[in-house]
Structure formats: structure tokens, C-alpha cells
Amino acid sequence: MTSPLRIGVAGLGTVGGGLLRLLRQNEESLAARCGRPLQVVAVSARDRSKARGLDLSGLRWIDDARALAADPEVDLVVELIGGSEGVAREVVETALRRGVPVVTANKALVAHHGPALARMAEEAGAALAFEAAVAGGIPIIKTLREGLAGNSVKRVAGILNGTCNYILSTMRQTGREFADVLGEAQRLGYAEADPAFDVDGVDAAHKLALLAAIAFGRQVDFAAVHVEGIRAISATDIAYAEELGYRIKLLGIAERQEGGISQRVHPCMIPAAAPLAHVDGVFNAVEVEGDFVGRLTLEGRGAGAEPTASAVAADIVDIARDLRVPTFGLPVAGLAPAATRPMDSHVGCYYLRLMVVDRPGVIADVAAALRDQDISLEAMIQRGRDPGEAVPVVLTTHETREAQMRRALARIGELESCLEPPQVIRIETL
């Protein structure tokens, strides 16, 4: 057995704690698998006095995480600080610059600076690994980069944010409204005090940009991801989805299409029988469609100390075993420049929910607005009658182009009988 791999852990939050427990609990099997012991030698976190329920005896405490990254007795740096700038970025850059491999769970950092960091890693001959940044314990990065390396990937689609999936699942199971369920999720610790990153789709978009980069061998292009969150989803929409045979999920979808790669995160109606429709609560799932493998689905825990620690540990083991694959599956020079198809060119079916005054002629006005954009209706539901008052009208369309839909929606929104901005949810057949 050769000398131990000396690990420095920067950041001792939930995941950091989980990682220390994992490395202790499975110390023996890890050493056997790696052919050398894995040894945490130094840790760093903001507040040394915080009670963490962790035994830190025998570990060097380094106040400044950047100093930990620069420490000559650290062979591998685990960055669990988070954030796309500041200390996290400096830690990763410091380590890579001196040729020390880095394992990170930081999706924001890699989504924003992935290509530059991968280039630094390449030049220094050090690994930069981020399995834990996407879909928690699900080994989707390894699967795309290695397990499916023989394929040309056509599409990656996934439930990438456990908070949103928990909220949407609970809304469906209880009939309650978004704000109410979000509040509960915050109390239970499933949602942050500031939930914007999650419920506005940003977190899922970070992850999708990383998946798209690896799946399609292109540079990360986070800025080009079309992002919508779930705040506008109401209990009414969820009830209509059920009636129409759909479930509402926040999906991230990246697809190879004529003219480029489409990247989008938004609420989707998917058939109740689709595999992703059954992924509930905090679970994540990713579906990959490859030209040879066909459809492959991975489902597992998308967050939490233990699953995320499992992903971090897998990256550490790869490095300890000296398995070297370029950060995004290809040398940086081989990554195609990002060519993202604009959302305007998206083609699909749509669900529209309007709140209109219940009086003759309203549906005719709406139908005319759609017809003028060559949008053909698949179904229309207007359940309640309440003459002169506001009632919901639900429409589903056949395949249409997003640009046409937007023009039609602008006109519908201007109708005097239309009392709220129309609600629009894209229907995905998967």
C-alpha cells in the first residue's frame, strides 16, 4: 500500500460533515478500493467554534480556506464552500494553479467558470471533478462522460432540483397553493430561507448547463439557458394537469437540434405514465437519450449530506485511483463553442389557462388570436359557469412554435375580457 492521499476539506456545512463521516465510516473499504488510504489532514470553515457534531481531533484547522488550498501537505482539495465567486473560486484556482486536484460540489462556480477552470486544470495536469454538483448522489456526470462515451447523445432531461420537486409533489398530493407549501418546506429544511435560487429555476439551470456541456461536448453556456421557475404554478393548474392526464414537473432539458443545442428549464406537463412523472419528493432523476443506448434513466437522492458526500467520495476515489478524464469529457480545446438555439424557435404543445369574464364571445376572441398565429387547438375546458364573473378557461394546443405562441399570448393578454396574464405551461411528451 502506497502513501495516503492527504485531503483538505474547505467548508464544513452539511455536505462537509457528511463527507467526514463517510471517509471515517468506510475508511477500510476505501483504502482497499483506492490501493492507498484516504486521509483528511486539514479542514477550514468560517466559524471554528460552531457546534457541528463532528470529531475534528487530529485534523489541522486552517482559518483561511485559501491557505488550505495552498498547503504543501494537502494532495487534494475538496471545495464545499459554494458560490460562483469569492473564496470558493479562489480556493479552486489556488489549488489547480499548483497542480493539486480539486473536487467540488459547487454548481454555480462550474456553470459560470467551467471552461476557464478546466483549462487551468488541464494546463496543470490536475483533475477538476464535480460529480456532486449535479443531482446529488446520482452518478450522472460519470455516466455521461464515461458510461455513455460510445453514444452521440440526443437529449438529456431531468428533475434537477429537489426543492421544486418536493413543492410540486406536495401541491399535487394536498391541493395546497405554492406559497403555503414553500413555507412548510422552509420549516422542514427542504427550502432555503431565500428560496429564489431553487424556485426560480437558477439552480436547475446551473446543473443543466453542466450536463449539456458534457453530453454534447461543448463549452458551458449558462447564460443561454432559458429559465423559468415554479412560483406561478397554482393549485388550479395542478388540478387541470391531473384532469388532462399530466403531472407538472420542473424539468431541465437540453437537446441536440438543427441549428444547435436547446437548453431550457421550466415547468412542464408530462404524461402521468412517463417515468419522470413518478419521481416524487426530494428525489432527482435524469433521462438520457443516446443513439445506441436508447433511453437510460437514473433516479436517486438529489441533495442532502449523505448522497452528496457519496458523489464527492466517488470523485476522490477516481483521483486516488489515478483515473484521468478531461473535466468535460474532452480536452478544453476540443469543446465546441456554445451554439444555443433561441427559445423562440422551440416547437411543442402548450397548456394555457386564462381567467376570463364569463360572457358570450370571449372564447371566440381567444380562438381568433390563436388562429391568426396558425396555432391549432387540441382541447378546451371551461367547467364552471358564472355569468359576468371570472372563470378559468383551459386550452391545449397542437405543436406550435414558441414565437407564434408569444405573439398570440400578447394579443390574448390585451383582451379586455382576459383578467390576468395568461398562464402558459409547455407540454413535453418525453
Add this chain to the structure above:
Amino acid sequence: MTSPLRIGVAGLGTVGGGLLRLLRQNEESLAARCGRPLQVVAVSARDRSKARGLDLSGLRWIDDARALAADPEVDLVVELIGGSEGVAREVVETALRRGVPVVTANKALVAHHGPALARMAEEAGAALAFEAAVAGGIPIIKTLREGLAGNSVKRVAGILNGTCNYILSTMRQTGREFADVLGEAQRLGYAEADPAFDVDGVDAAHKLALLAAIAFGRQVDFAAVHVEGIRAISATDIAYAEELGYRIKLLGIAERQEGGISQRVHPCMIPAAAPLAHVDGVFNAVEVEGDFVGRLTLEGRGAGAEPTASAVAADIVDIARDLRVPTFGLPVAGLAPAATRPMDSHVGCYYLRLMVVDRPGVIADVAAALRDQDISLEAMIQRGRDPGEAVPVVLTTHETREAQMRRALARIGELESCLEPPQVIRIETL
């Protein structure tokens, strides 16, 4: 770009053809991912004149696959001949002995000779990879060996045979009997002319033995797998399963338990809401339970030219990238000797279906036989009444030990009123 990796393919059946198509179709992306071209230079198969719809021009044809394995201009041998002995084994041994890496889809070979072959590979410093041997396109070997390397695995359970899953799914959807659906599957090419390996559970057992070896870091112990097939499953059982809220699936399950690892392949009743219950037709799925990752499920195509070629290609890419992991995740010397728990010590719930004479006292006799073995009943169904004639009686039990159940069954089988050997299906909660 360095020199090409020169590949020799032994066996040009379905999978061999799929592999040649894959390597051509994705030639460019493969070269980029590997940092070197992948080049098939030689092929071998039994019948050179057979029409395969493959362009073999530019490839050397070598009549004897063993000569292909010994060819100095072949850097990597792909063994797609099949069978645990004979030519396939000689091909693999010939290549490994001279330090040439081998990729194989041959589950029987690795299940029977895995440790010996892994030792040869280790001694020669050559890779032996078999992703394609288990669950077709699903990268479950890589997931267990690398993606979950930080975990101690508690259980692996899966739908590992597409033929059986197709037959059971079709029986459920159509209400038809086993023999009828098997005949159709044979006509459609989903089942072999001699279906024994599939429907008797042997193929699933080969795969389970491989999964168990990697998941638990132990020597392959195929002989110790408890194996039952699906021939005895009747349309009646499937209808009762539905009524009780279950689906019948042939599962392979390996579990870490006190006293060793249990390994079993048999039909199971699983709750209709369980993720594996929704895996239908020729799809395969594997569920892994790890101490940190929790439950991870992978679902995809378990057989066929393209998915299997995808798995073979992934192994080839690993070798071209020079990623080296021991065959079973640990050096052979580190693999624990196989300790398999006997099936007699299995504890679980059971479904029993008896065909009995419809007359007073019969149920009392059956209940007494169970009581005498301390087996407690959960439910009993006797739908039809037909005094003096044969009627089905269905019983489900609470948790009980297999040994006790077998004793009770022996006694029930001897009852004069019991007209057929009792049908027994284990209930798995997963």
C-alpha cells in the same frame, strides 16, 4: 493525437454488428474522447460467408478467433462469442496472457471463471472489462465499481433478464398463459429457440453473481445463487397479484446480511407502486441501496445490438483512456472469499396458491400446517365456490423463515385435499 488503438472483434453476431456500426458512426467523437482513433483491424466469426449487412472491407478476417487474440497487431480484443467454455474462454485467456486487454459481453464466462480471469488480467497488467455482460446498456458495473465507490452497499436488486420481463409484462397486459406468450416471444425474436437459460433464471443468476461480487467486494460465487425461473407462473397468479396490489417480476437480489451475502433469483411479488414495478417489456432496471447514497435506480434497455454495443464501447473507451480499475473493483487478493447465506435462512413474506377440493375442513388443515411452523397468515382469498371440485385458495403470510415455510409446504402438499403442488411466490417490499 497518438497512434490508433487497434481492435480485434471475435464474434460477429447481433452485438458484434452493433459494435462495428457504433465505432463507425461515432468514429470522430470517440477519437476526440479517447485522444486517439479507435480502429477495428481484424474480425473473426464462425461463418465467413454469412450475410450480415456489414461492410467488412479493410478488415482482416481471421478464421480462428484464438489466432485473432494472439495477433501482434491487435491491441485490444473484444470477445462476443459467448459461452462459459471453449473458444470464448480460450480467446480471453490467450489475450490476457500476452497482456492484451479484453472487453467481453460474456456473463457466463465471467460468472464461472471471473476470479481466475481477473487474476490473469492483474498479473499481465491488462484490463478485463465486462460492462456489457450485465443489464445491456445500463452502466451498472461502472456505477458500482466507481460511481458508488464511497459506499458500503447493502443491497442490489434488479430486473436482469429482458425475456422474462417481456413475458411477465405481456402475461399481465393480456391475461394469457406463460407457454402462449413464450411462443410469441420466440417468434418475435425476444426469446431463444431454447429459452431455458432465460426463463429458468440462469442468465439473471449469472448477472446477479457478477453484481454481487462487485457490490460486496467478494469472489464471484455463481454456484451459490438460489435460482428459480418463471415457468410456473400462471395467469391466475398474475390476476391474484393484481388483486393484492402487487406485480410479479423475476428479480435478482443480493443482500448483505448477518452471516454473509444472500444471492437469489426468483419470481417476486412487489408492490405495484415500487419503482421496479413500472419497468415493463424488455427494459432492465437495477436498484442499489448504499449506506450514503441511499436508493439509486438505473433503468434502460437490457439487451439488443445497440444498447449492448454502447456498453462494449464504454469499456473500450475506458481502456483507450487508460483508466484502470481492478476487474471486480478490488485487486483479486482483496476479494473476500465467498460467504453466501443459504436460502433456508431467508426471512420474508410469502404468497401461496393451492388448488384444493372445495369441501369443509380443507382450510383448517392448511392453517394447521402453517400454525405448526409458527407461520402467521396475513390474508386468505377463496373466491369461487364449487362444492366437491377444485378451487384456488390464496394465502399470504407475515414474515417467516424459508425453512419453516418449506416444512409447512411439504405437509400441505401431502394433504389429500390438495390437488397440485402448492405455488409459492415470495413477496418483496423493496
